[in-house]
Amino acid sequence: SQQGEEDPQALSIQEGENATMNCSYKTSINNLQWYRQNSGRGLVHLILIRSNEREKHSGRLRVTLDTSKKSSSLLITASRAADTASYFCATRRDTGRRALTFGSGTRLQVQP
Amino acid sequence: NAGVTQTPKFQVLKTGQSMTLQCAQDMNHEYMSWYRQDPGMGLRLIHYSVGAGITDQGEVPNGYNVSRSTTEDFPLRLLSAAPSQTSVYFCASSSSGTAPDTQYFGPGTRLTVL
Numbered sequence: 001s002q003q004g005e006e007d008p009q010a011l012s013i014q015e016g017e018n019a020t021m022n023c024s025y026k027t028s029i030n031n032l033q034w035y036r037q038n039s040g041r042g043l044v045h046l047i048l049i050r051s052n053e054r055e056k057h058s059g060r061l062r063v064t065l066d067t068s069k070k071s072s073s074l075l076i077t078a079s080r081a082a083d084t085a086s087y088f089c090a091t092r093r094d095t096g097r098r099a100l101t102f103g104s105g106t107r108l109q110v111q112p
Numbered sequence: 113n114a115g116v117t118q119t120p121k122f123q124v125l126k127t128g129q130s131m132t133l134q135c136a137q138d139m140n141h142e143y144m145s146w147y148r149q150d151p152g153m154g155l156r157l158i159h160y161s162v163g164a165g166i167t168d169q170g171e172v173p174n175g176y177n178v179s180r181s182t183t184e185d186f187p188l189r190l191l192s193a194a195p196s197q198t199s200v201y202f203c204a205s206s207s208s209g210t211a212p213d214t215q216y217f218g219p220g221t222r223l224t225v226l
Contacts, residue, residue, distance in 0.1 A: 031213055042116075042202055042217035043155070088154055092213055099145055099170060100215060102154030 012109040023089030076097040116218035133188040135203030144186040148199040164183040
C-alpha cells in the first residue's frame with residue numbers, strides 16, 4: 001500500500017509562479033524525502049526532512065513537515081520550465097528497515 | 113564515479129521466460145534495493161539488501177529473486193515472467209555515511225512481458 005499520497009496529482013503553472021505540492025502519510029516516520037523524476041529517467045533526491053524538523057530550505061525549495069497531521073508540503077519558488085517533472089514524497093518509517101515508501105507523485109508542468 | 117548503473121535499458125520477454133536485471137554501484141554503498149514503477153504510480157519495493165550476503169523482501173517480492181555476493185552488484189531475477197511484471201524497474205543504493213537515507217537511483221530498465 002502507498003504510505004504517502006501526493007496532492008494534487010497534476011499541476012500546471014506559468015514560469016515564475018510558485019508550485020506547492022502536498023504529501024500525506026499514515027504511520028510514524030523517521031524522515032520524509034522528496035524526489036524528482038524527469039520523463040523516462042530515474043529519480044533524483046531533492047531534500048530530506050527529519051521527524052524532529054518542521055521546515056527545511058534548499059535553494060528554491062522549501063519543505064515543511066507537520067507530524068501531528070502526518071503531512072508535508074514542497075514549495076518550489078519562481079518555477080522554471082526545467083522544473084517540469086514528477087515529484088514524489090517518500091517516507092522512512094521510524095522502526096525497521098531503511099527502505100522508502102513512495103507516494104504516487106505530482107506531475108508538474110511549468111509553461112514557458 | 114558512474115553511480116548506479118542498470119542493464120539492459122529495455123527488454124521484451126515472453127510469458128514464462130526468465131531473465132536477470134543487472135544493477136551495479138561504484139560508491140561502496142551498503143544498502144541496495146529494487147523497486148518497480150507502474151504507470152501513474154509511485155515506486156514499490158521488491159527486495160533490498162543491507163550488505164553483501166544479506167537480502168530481505170519488500171512489499172511485492174513474489175516472482176522475483178535477488179542475491180548479493182558483492183557490495184557492488186545486486187541482480188534481480190525474474191523466475192518465470194508474467195504480463196503483470198511489465199513495469200519499469202529501478203535499482204537504488206544508499207550509504208550509512210553522512211546522508212544515510214538519501215537513495216541514488218539508476219536510470220531504470222523498461223520491461224515488457226508479452
